[in-house]
Amino acid sequence: MSLHAVNKIWMNGSLVNWEDAKIHVLTHALHYGTGVFEGIRCYSTPSGSAVFRHRDHISRLFDSAKLYYMDIPYSQEQIMQAVKDTIKVNGLDKCYIRPIVFRGYGEMGLNPLNAPVDVSIAVWPWGAYLGEEGLEKGIRVKTSSYQRIPSNTLPSMAKATGQYINSILAKVETMKAGYDEALLLDSRGFVSEGPGENIFIVKDNVIYTPPEHASILKGITRDSVIQIARYLGYKVVEQDITRASIYLADEALFTGTAAEITPIREIDSYEIGEPGKITKEIQKVFFDIITGRFDEFGGWLDII
Ligand code: PPE
Numbered sequence: 001m002s003l004h005a006v007n008k009i010w011m012n013g014s015l016v017n018w019e020d021a022k023i024h025v026l027t028h029a030l031h032y033g034t035g036v037f038e039g040i041r042c043y044s045t046p047s048g049s050a051v052f053r054h055r056d057h058i059s060r061l062f063d064s065a066k067l068y069y070m071d072i073p074y075s076q077e078q079i080m081q082a083v084k085d086t087i088k089v090n091g092l093d094k095c096y097i098r099p100i101v102f103r104g105y106g107e108m109g110l111n112p113l114n115a116p117v118d119v120s121i122a123v124w125p126w127g128a129y130l131g132e133e134g135l136e137k138g139i140r141v142k143t144s145s146y147q148r149i150p151s152n153t154l155p156s157m158a159k160a161t162g163q164y165i166n167s168i169l170a171k172v173e174t175m176k177a178g179y180d181e182a183l184l185l186d187s188r189g190f191v192s193e194g195p196g197e198n199i200f201i202v203k204d205n206v207i208y209t210p211p212e213h214a215s216i217l218k219g220i221t222r223d224s225v226i227q228i229a230r231y232l233g234y235k236v237v238e239q240d241i242t243r244a245s246i247y248l249a250d251e252a253l254f255t256g257t258a259a260e261i262t263p264i265r266e267i268d269s270y271e272i273g274e275p276g277k278i279t280k281e282i283q284k285v286f287f288d289i290i291t292g293r294f295d296e297f298g299g300w301l302d303i304i
Contacts, residue, residue, distance in 0.1 A: 006018060006090050006092075006122070006123060006124050007089070007090055008086065008089045008090055009021035009086070009120060009121070009122045010082045010083075010085065010086045010120060010121040010122075011118075011119075011120045012118055012119055012120070013074075013082075015085065015086065015089055021120065021122070023104065023105065023118070024104075024105040026105050026108065027102070027103070027104055027105050027118075028102070028103035028104060028105070028106075028107060028108070028112055028115040029102035029103045029104070029161060031108070032103075032110065032112065032162065033160065033161050033162020033163070033165070034068060034070075034102060034103040034112045034115075034160075034161070034162065035100055035101065035102030035103065035160065035161035035162070036061060036064035036065050036067075036068055036070065036100070036101050036102075036158060036159055036160050036161065037061070037064075037098060037099060037100040037101070037159055037160075037161060038057045038058070038060065038061045038097070038098070038099045038100075038159060039057075039096065039097070039098060039196075039256075039257040039258055040052065040053075040054065040057045040083070040096070040097040040098075040099070040257060041094075041095070041096055041097065041126075041257050041258075041260075041290070042087055042092070042094055042095050042096075042097060042123070042304070043094050043290045043291060043292075043301075044093040044094045044291070045290075045291055045292025045293075045301060045303070046292050046293075047292055047301075047303050048303050048304060049087060049092075049093050049094060049303070049304050050290075050292065050301035050302060050303045050304065051080075051083060051084070051087075051097070051301070051302040051304060052257075052290055052300060052301060052302075053220050053224065053300050054080055054083065054302035055076070055080070055302070056220050056223075057220060057257075058076045058079050058080055058083075058099070059076060060159065060218075060220070061079070061099055061101065061159075062076060063157065063158070064101075064157075064158040064159045064160060065101050065117075067155050067157065067158040067160075068112075068158060068160055069112070069113065070101055070103070070117045071117060072101055072117065072119060073117060073119070074119060079099060079119070079121075080302070082121055083097055083099065083121055083123075084302075084304040086121050086122070086123050087123055087304055088304060090123055092123060092125065094125070095123045095124060095125055095126070096123065096124055096125070096126035096257075096258065097121065097122075097123050098121070098122045098123070098124075099119070099120070099121045100119070100120055100121075100122075100161070101117060101118070101119050102117070102118055102161065103115040103116070103117065103118075104116040104117070104118035126258065128260075129196075129256070129258035129259045129260070129262070130180055130181060130254075130259055130262050131180075134180060134262050134263075135260065135261075135262055135263075135283075136275075137263070137265065137274065137275070138262070138263035138264055138265030138266075138272070138274065138275050139180035139181055139254075139262055139263070139264055139265065139266075140179045140180050140181075140264075140265065140266040141174075141179060141180065141181050141182065141183050141194070141252075141254075141264050141266065141267045141268075142174040142177055142179040142181075142182060142183065142267070142268055143182075143183045143184075143185065143243065143267070143268055144169075144170035144173055144174055144182040144183065144184050144185075145173065146166065146169045146170045146173065146184065147184060147185055147186065147187050147192075148166065148184040148185065148186050148187070148192035148193065148214075148215040148216075149163060149166050149215060150186065150187040150215055151213070151215050156215040156216055156217055157212075157217065157218060159217060164195075166184075166195075167182075167184075167195030167196060168195070170182040170184050170195050171195040171196075181194055181195070181197070181254065182194060182195050183199065183246075183267065185243065186210075186214045186215040187215070188240075189242075189243070190210065190214050190240045190241060190242060191210050191214065191240075191241040191242070191243065191246055192210055192214045192215045192216055193210065193214075193215075193216045193217065193219075194254050194256070194259075196256055196258060196259065197219075197254035197255060197256035197258075197259045197262070198210075198216060198217070198219040198221065198222040198254070198255045198256065199241075199246075199252065199253070199254055199255075199264075200222075200225060200252065200253050200254075200255065201241065201245065201246055201249035201250075201251065201252045201253075202249060202250050202251035202252070202276060202278045202279070203245065203248070203249055203250055204250070205234065205235075205278070206234070206235045206236075206237060207229050207234050207235065207236045207237070207278065208236075208237050208238075208239060208241055208245075209222060209225075209226070209236070209237075209238055209241075210238070210239075210240065210241055211238040211239060211240065212238075214240060214241075219255055219256060219257075220257065221255040221256050221257055221259075221260065221261070222255050224255075224286065224289075224297075224300065225255050225261065225282055225286070226238075227297070228282055228285050228286060228289075228297070229278075229282055231285075231296065231297075232281060232282070232285065234278065246267055247267060247268070247270040248270075249272060250272075250276055251263070251272065251273075251275070251276035251277075251278055251279045252264035252267065252272050253275075253279050253282075253283075260286065260287075261279070261282060261283045261286050263275035263276075263279045263283070289301075
């Protein structure tokens, strides 16, 4: 990812130069992981650049902040406007957007409540998260020996910076074992999600995905795929999924803002195969929606 292609970053209400977007080493969030963030994509459409499911992402950012006792000193509308301003000032027609709300400099120790709440928004060009070839041909996934953090330990609904060290351990472990991406099980041993993606499987033309209680982040792409699949006439079931049923799936795919819709062609030592019919159908509709060529879900695009 070419971060330096970008000139300006929004920080606490103003657009600052790239090289000035700095924080102190005694920033609370650096020491204790007390930050919450979003990953959003902006796509190029015939009506101009459009932020995908903008309101839903910003509203999840506010929910994550609430779970970590942070009051964001801006309204959702102000943050949405700031996102648009940041994209425009950098002259990008499509990009990845990373808003972050974090406990800043001013107080150390485990009580974060007196540390300031800082907000910044950066954008940068970010291509296929798991590679162009992955999007087309599917990726190889391995179940991690690390479990997804149970939701009575950390709220999986929150997209908090500190929670991502769990994802990072799983990701590095599986990369070092020669795979493209990890799959995490929940503390009960059921399938949860990838380090930065939700998972779906297809069996006998029915689509399955783990429920909220399987310690997942409730992905916005996950929700989009559920809605698209139902629109296409498929049955989608949110239920606990065992390891074995993943191995025996007809099709499997990861969803996420960064990963978009990435087919899975192998899990552990089991072959799932080339991207299947339903995966390809959903992928096509998704890519038509985000590029403004599918009116049915046009409301998901916030033209800037
Ligand atoms: N689960 C996790 C743990 C997760 O981080 C993401 C997004 C998802 C599911 C999918 O959620 P959604 O983007 O709303 O469909 N992961 C973000 C961060 C990736 C990164 O490497 O950084 C993302 O895709 O932007």
